[in-house]
Every structure is written in structure tokens, then in C-alpha cells.
Amino acid sequence: MSDFIGETTDLLRRTPDLLRVLLGGIGEAWTDTTDVPADGWRPKDVVGHLITGELTDWVERTRRILEHGTSMPFDRFDRLAHENRDSDASLDELVERFATLREENLTRVAGLVNEDDLDRRGLHPSLGEVTLRELLATWAVHDLDHVSQIFAGMAGSHDAEVGPWKAYLGILLRREDPAAVAG
């Protein structure tokens, strides 16, 4: 296993436990607020979106690159697939579902990808040619991006409680003005 694959899957392997520590059994007072006030996502939406990635994106696109190269573009990613699929599940159930899928997918990728494959190319329907290395790095950074979104929603749930300290808390200021700078 190359350094790149080992390093990337090391991050990917941490995300399920991270979500368990952050969200397991936590009260709705922390999880019932969206990351941004308008059209935002609650933590439950974010975990649902991560589940969609495990179901339809990362490993499927890895296979597409290995089997078809740039001759067959990736399927488009449905960013809202979780909305109907997960409406009856609890947040804890979704975190466990994600953890199971992630573990299965890391096993699959370990069996599919070698260091020599990382420069192989696929065709993204909007972005054009991409490499397998870029796909795997994006999988990991996508985790970081969306877990940050969970943090923003959790912070937002206590926007009113911090009183005047809000002026120092960039995570709250940026929910309303992305360019805000904490004092």
C-alpha cells in the first residue's frame, strides 16, 4: 500500500468514530439547528449525505475509473437523496449505518486499488478528466467539509445562549455572513 492510500484511508477510517463521539446519544438541543439559517442542513442531513456518498459515489466511481477509464463518465451524485430515504431513522441509527458502509467500502477499495492505479483517469460529468488519486483525496476532504457543517449546526443551536461573546465566535458569525471576521 502506498503512503498516499494509507494516509487517505487513515483519515477515512476515523470519521465513523468521530461521529459516534460527537453525536452518540446527544440531546436534540444540540442537533436540531441547520448549519446556515436558510436552506441549511441539520447534523442528520449531513450524515445522510455521507451515507449517499458511500452508497453511490466513491467506490462506484473508483470502479468506473478502473473498468472504463475516461470512456464512460461518472453518474451524477444526488445531493438530496437522503431527504426521503432517511426521514424515519434516528441520528444514532444513521451514524451506525454510515459506519457499516464506510467499513465495507474501505475493505472494497483495499481490494481494488494499488499504488500503480492512482494516476488512472476517469471522466467527471462536469469537471472533466480526474485521476483516481484526486477521487480518493476528495473522499477524505469531503468528510472534513461535511463534519465541519455538523459543527456549524451544533454551534448555531446555541447562538442565543452565548450572549455578547458571539462577536468573538467566527463559527456563529459566518453562519449569517460568510465573510465575517471574529473580533
Next chain:
Amino acid sequence: MSDFIGETTDLLRRTPDLLRVLLGGIGEAWTDTTDVPADGWRPKDVVGHLITGELTDWVERTRRILEHGTSMPFDRFDRLAHENRDSDASLDELVERFATLREENLTRVAGLVNEDDLDRRGLHPSLGEVTLRELLATWAVHDLDHVSQIFAGMAGSHDAEVGPWKAYLGILLRREDPAAVAG
């Protein structure tokens, strides 16, 4: 213990394990980049800043409110105290130091604060009058704010590796332009 105290300390109690899961034994490829390109903080700086909060801020200010009310303002918080103090420590050592301090401080606060105390007031040197409830809520949201900063640095460490997908990854775009919107 009131719902507010229980709910707030529930979040505060999770942060050490969160940092262990995220950072424990991880390679420098993920941790040697700052959250923003200019004058940013590496994960090690962020954990150092959280340690400073445990050493000099949250519990000290709680005591100040309970002992002096608004008659004696809080001491100012040294946002850069970690720079010299922690330069020889490893990231893993800092996470464990933080975990020990946090556990001690949660025990202290449990012995100091009752629900009836939450509306008691203190004097912030810049913000003016604040309540103990606001101080405790800020302690928790401050954790979320700074752990998000760690995520931004970790994502930034792989900025080049994601290739054209950067256009979709807000966590990378915002490092360079806070108002950027992912495509």
C-alpha cells in the same frame, strides 16, 4: 443539575475523545498545514489554545463571577500563550494534556455551579456584563469553533491533491476567500 448545565457539559466532555479520534497518531501529512494560508493555526496551535482556555479562562472566570460578581473584571485571555509554552510537545502529548485539564475542570465546575447561579453576572474587560450561563455556553461553542479550525487545516493539507474537485469543496475555497460558495 439543570438541563442547561447537563447539556453544556455533555458537549464539553466529548471534545477530548473527539481530538483523540481525529488526531491520535495521525501522520504529519494531515497536520502540518494552517487553517488559513496567512497567519493561520496548525492543529497543534489550536490544541494549545484550548489548553490555555482550560488553564486560565473558563474555570477562573466562573470563580470570578461567583466570588466577585461585576465588581472585578475578568483577566484578559492570552490568545498566543501556547506559542512558547507548547513548542516542544508533540500533538499527541498536547491532546492528552488537554484531556486531563478538561476532566479536572468539569469536576471543578460541577462542584462550583448550580442551576440557581446561571444568571449571576460578571464583567468582561471588553464585552461588559455577561452571565455565567453565557460563559458556559461560550466554553462549549468555543470548542466547536476551534475544532472546525483543525478540520480546515487538515483539509488544506490536501488542497493540491483533490484537483478540479476543489470547486465543490467549500472548506478549501473558504481558506482563501471566506465568502466563496462551492459550486
